[in-house]
Amino acid sequence: MNWLDIGALDDIPLRGARIVRTKLGCVAVFRTDDQEIFATSNTCPHKGGPLSEGIVHGQKVTCPLHNWVFDLNTGQAQGADEGSIRTYAVRVDGGRIMLDATNLMASNAA
Secondary structure, eight states, X not given: OOEEEEEEGGGSOTTEEEEEEEXXXXXXXXXXXXXXXXXXXXXXXXXXXXXXXXXXXXXXXXXXXXXXXXXXXXXXXXXXXOOBOOEEOEEEETTEEEEXXXXXXXTTOO
């Protein structure tokens, strides 16, 4: 894995999100609990809504445009909605958020 330090855990409010800008697009980083972090693509596949501006509840995020709900573990849309978002490995190490850039870099390959 290729771990990148993307900031302090305390920089993200509980049940909030921040964006990490990369050459391949934006990654949304969500804090769902004191030590629980998820990272996904920031764009909803339905109408392109910015998921980092959505409502974080449990281990899910609701798109701010049309209320599609995504599981932050799998990226799958919930309920009757069909679609998914990309997820990225992320962890907390000593109060710092570490993002695995391996899949992020590979997502543009081919």
